[in-house]
Amino acid sequence: MRDLEGHDVAVRRIMRRDDLLTLAAAADTAVGIVRMREAEALTGVDGSTLFDLALSRHIKLATGDAGWAERAQAWDHAAVLVRYCELAGTALNSPYSAVGMHARSLRLLKENQTRPGLRPLDRDLTLGAFNRYHAARDLRLGGHTQAARDLARRSPQDLYGTGAEPHIAHYQFEVGATHIEQGDPRPFLRQLRELRPYWAGDRAKAFSTHHRFEFIEALVSWHADPGSDRAGECFAAAIDLVDTGRDAADVSSHDGVDHQGVRELSLLLAAAEHLVRTGGDLDRAVDLGLRALAVAERVRARWRVIARSRAPLAEAFHRVYADVCLLAHRIGTDRAAGLGLRAALSAKSTGFAARVRDGLTFDDNPLIKNLLTQILDVENPSPGVMTSTAYRRQTQLDALRKDLEDAVSPMLADTVFPPPTDLDEVVREIGPRYALDYVELTDNLAVPAFFRTLIEPGGRMTFDRFDPGDDFRVLFEHARVGQLTGGRDVVDPPVAGLRDDGLLDFRALAGKVLPPRLTEEILPGCTVDAPAQLLISAHSWLSLVPWAALWTGPGTRLVERAVISQSPVLTCLSGKLPPPVSGAALVRLVGSDEPVEIDGQRLSDLDIAQERAAWGLLPPDTVGVALSSCDLGDDGVPAPYGGRFADALRRRGRWQFLHIAAHGGGQGFGQYLALPGERLSAARALGLRWPESVLMASCHVGLVRNDQRAEPLSLVMALLTGGARCVVAGIDSVDDAGTGRIAAAMVRAARSPEPVSIDVALRDAQLAEIRAGTPESGWALLSAYVR
Numbered sequence: 001m002r003d004l005e006g007h008d009v010a011v012r013r014i015m016r017r018d019d020l021l022t023l024a025a026a027a028d029t030a031v032g033i034v035r036m037r038e039a040e041a042l043t044g045v046d047g048s049t050l051f052d053l054a055l056s057r058h059i060k061l062a063t064g065d066a067g068w069a070e071r072a073q074a075w076d077h078a079a080v081l082v083r084y085c086e087l088a089g090t091a092l093n094s095p096y097s098a099v100g101m102h103a104r105s106l107r108l109l110k111e112n113q114t115r116p117g118l119r120p121l122d123r124d125l126t127l128g129a130f131n132r133y134h135a136a137r138d139l140r141l142g143g144h145t146q147a148a149r150d151l152a153r154r155s156p157q158d159l160y161g162t163g164a165e166p167h168i169a170h171y172q173f174e175v176g177a178t179h180i181e182q183g184d185p186r187p188f189l190r191q192l193r194e195l196r197p198y199w200a201g202d203r204a205k206a207f208s209t210h211h212r213f214e215f216i217e218a219l220v221s222w223h224a225d226p227g228s229d230r231a232g233e234c235f236a237a238a239i240d241l242v243d244t245g246r247d248a249a250d251v252s253s254h255d256g257v258d259h260q261g262v263r264e265l266s267l268l269l270a271a272a273e274h275l276v277r278t279g280g281d282l283d284r285a286v287d288l289g290l291r292a293l294a295v296a297e298r299v300r301a302r303w304r305v306i307a308r309s310r311a312p313l314a315e316a317f318h319r320v321y322a323d324v325c326l327l328a329h330r331i332g333t334d335r336a337a338g339l340g341l342r343a344a345l346s347a348k349s350t351g352f353a354a355r356v357r358d359g360l361t362f363d364d365n366p367l368i369k370n371l372l373t374q375i376l377d378v379e380n381p382s383p384g385v386m387t388s389t390a391y392r393r394q395t396q397l398d399a400l401r402k403d404l405e406d407a408v409s410p411m412l413a414d415t416v417f418p419p420p421t422d423l424d425e426v427v428r429e430i431g432p433r434y435a436l437d438y439v440e441l442t443d444n445l446a447v448p449a450f451f452r453t454l455i456e457p458g459g460r461m462t463f464d465r466f467d468p469g470d471d472f473r474v475l476f477e478h479a480r481v482g483q484l485t486g487g488r489d490v491v492d493p494p495v496a497g498l499r500d501d502g503l504l505d506f507r508a509l510a511g512k513v514l515p516p517r518l519t520e521e522i523l524p525g526c527t528v529d530a531p532a533q534l535l536i537s538a539h540s541w542l543s544l545v546p547w548a549a550l551w552t553g554p555g556t557r558l559v560e561r562a563v564i565s566q567s568p569v570l571t572c573l574s575g576k577l578p579p580p581v582s583g584a585a586l587v588r589l590v591g592s593d594e595p596v597e598i599d600g601q602r603l604s605d606l607d608i609a610q611e612r613a614a615w616g617l618l619p620p621d622t623v624g625v626a627l628s629s630c631d632l633g634d635d636g637v638p639a640p641y642g643g644r645f646a647d648a649l650r651r652r653g654r655w656q657f658l659h660i661a662a663h664g665g666g667q668g669f670g671q672y673l674a675l676p677g678e679r680l681s682a683a684r685a686l687g688l689r690w691p692e693s694v695l696m697a698s699c700h701v702g703l704v705r706n707d708q709r710a711e712p713l714s715l716v717m718a719l720l721t722g723g724a725r726c727v728v729a730g731i732d733s734v735d736d737a738g739t740g741r742i743a744a745a746m747v748r749a750a751r752s753p754e755p756v757s758i759d760v761a762l763r764d765a766q767l768a769e770i771r772a773g774t775p776e777s778g779w780a781l782l783s784a785y786v787r
Contacts, residue, residue, distance in 0.1 A: 007226040010277050014270040017444040021262040023084040024316035030077035051092050055081050068112045075105035076131045083138050088315035099142045102135035129164040136174045149178040156198050169209035176216035185220040192217050214238035215267055235271035261299040268292040276330050286335045297420050321347035322441030325451045329465040337463035341453040344439040345421045348569050368687050371404050410574045411787050412721045427459045429573035433533040440540035454515045468512045471497040476541040510550035519552045523561040534562035537570045549780035559766050565759045565784045568712040574787050578726035578757040581693045581750040583656030587638045590662040591624025596674035598665045607736045608661050614744035632751050655691040664698040671715040685718040693758045696729040697743040720787040727785045728762050738778025759784035
């Protein structure tokens with residue numbers, strides 16, 4: 001086991017996760033996100049977020065002429081939204097504080113009792129029980145601990161005959177939580193012992209909240225006496241209540257099954273962390289972690305939230321996955337590595353679909369446009385008596401998914417319908433390769449961390465937390481990679497990570513990001529002529545690393561020991577290794593005689609002489625090559641094809657190789673190739689059919705930034721989604737001369753009697769540049785991406 005934290009920190013982490021999850025469930029009720037289109041959930045209207053719109057609606061209702069019950073509920077919903085956003089770090093401007101809005105809600109309840117002396121909680125189950133519970137939780141989170149305890153302190157006898165009694169454990173949980181917040185929960189242990197007979201009796205033992213009583217006793221016992229067995233017994237009892245079905249669903253329509261799912265998720269992870277922290281059964285801890293992930297996927301699917309999308313509730317899952325990764329790292333076993341990778345892949349599961357549906361048009365591809373329209377109509381049916389059943393809708397979606405897969409590619413189908421993570425399938429698709437998966441996540445104590453998984457042929461995995469260093473983060477986030485490899489003075493003041501000569505320290509970077517097993521045990525057994533196949537799925541600023549240039553030992557670059565390819569997300573893998581290049585080729589080289597505009601600058605300096613020569617086009621000058629085609633097996637030069645570039649790419653199955661040289665720019669779906677008279681953006685490229693092998697000798701368009709909370713949208717991603725198996729492109733501003741040499745070498749390899757795949761061709765060309773003494777800026781910024 002690794003990096004164990006103090007039990008008080010562990011309990012605080014569990015409490016914050018429980019608060020975030022239960023608030024997320026209440027926020028889901030407040031915004032009605034499951035009943036709204038996903039596009040609205042992402043962007044709202046006129047740039048406002050869904051939370052902005054929901055908060056405005058609730059405050060308008062609360063301050064309007066509605067009945068007192070509606071206004072009380074509106075204040076509660078508004079307060080929940082404000083507190084959730086504060087806890088999740090989501091921007092939300094409110095004219096009122098969460099504490100103040102809860103107070104207004106409770107005041108309406110108190111002032112509108114129908115009979116004098118009526119007890120506060122028997123007026124209305126929804127308004128009384130849950131608004132008071134929400135208010136107590138909010139007071140605690142706002143730092144008003146004693147006020148929260150006073151509001152939550154209720155005895156079961158106070159609730160006899162009110163209808164609220166089955167939810168008494170919510171109040172008991174809050175009282176215990178206030179004691180934990182104050183750092184000494186021992187005074188609460190006596191109260192727990194006094195309540196034990198009540199929960200053991202016939203009256204209360206089957207209440208749907210019973211497990212919450214066991215849960216808070218476990219946390220209080222653990223915090224008060226870390227060496228006691230009592231916490232473990234209570235965790236086991238709470239899980240048993242869920243397993244035996246007594247707590248299978250919440251009886252309140254207000255709380256709903258979504259709340260039950262998040263409470264089960266919170267409980268399972270807490271029990272697993274207790275086992276790890278106290279030296280318990282580690283296999284049992286892994287089992288609980290895997291079960292927690294399954295629950296998370298179930299709730300996430302119901303909320304229709306991609307973990308790293310901009311959807312309002314995504315942050316709750318983002319932090320849950322971080323906690324699971326931390327748990328897996330601390331367990332440190334082979335099975336725990338699988339748990340960690342599952343969580344990492346779930347956190348990175350592409351929400352490309354949400355952006356596809358969010359305003360992107362496919363007017364140039366009626367088939368895709370029609371399929372996506374049908375999908376949206378099925379997912380968001382108009383309410384009414386003729387609305388399809390959930391089973392029928394799922395059947396329709398399954399059929400449409402198959403149509404999308406057949407019409408374009410399995411990858412597009414996976415991005416429109418992000419599937420649950422299937423680790424066995426991922427291992428099968430990795431095949432004979434070694435794979436490195438990276439993810440940066442922030443846990444429920446707001447602590448960011450990097451995690452990595454090394455997957456070996458056959459499925460062996462190692463998973464760990466590592467620290468790549470803030471200095472390298474500064475270099476990659478605040479400077480351009482092309483400048484760093486070129487040795488320019490781009491960071492002031494200088495930071496660690498740059499050598500004395502101003503060049504990036506690739507040896508130090510390798511020591512920070514590559515796992516020791518790879519560099520010390522696996523790669524030393526590989527040679528230039530017998531390299532390992534290495535697949536890398538980077539994340540955060542690691543997406544900008546020129547992996548080929550990293551040192552794996554004295555005088556040895558990573559590219560000298562491995563054929564390196566990258567994948568935006570391992571769950572997007574589809575198919576075997578990239579095929580050898582053969583068949584019909586399409587060529588478009590923008591020359592110095594074809595000026596284009598990039599970010600307001602008119603550019604006409606593209607040197608394509610070496611690429612022209614590789615295709616046998618004479619003279620070897622820099623005059624542009626119009627759209628041309630040839631068969632790679634012939635010795636002839638490419639002949640003019642005619643027509644527009646995009647039109648040629650619509651010919652399904654016609655092309656196997658594409659070589660394009662052009663300036664590139666933009667970011668995300670706005671990333672583009674600047675073709676004279678025909679700018680090709682990633683959004684437009686997504687609707688085209690791309691050859692299996694694509695060489696783009698262009699700046700920027702190979703930059704696939706895989707951020708924490710945003711999908712890796714880019715031109716490369718669009719090409720892979722549109723059918724390409726392997727794409728080679730520049731991750732930043734690439735050296736013109738060096739890129740021309742490498743592209744020319746790759747073309748010659750493609751036309752040789754024994755062609756190779758373009759990832760292998762890229763490696764061979766980079767090795768030639770290393771032998772020639774070319775600086776990293778001349779060869780390291782081209783990367784091969786695969787699906």
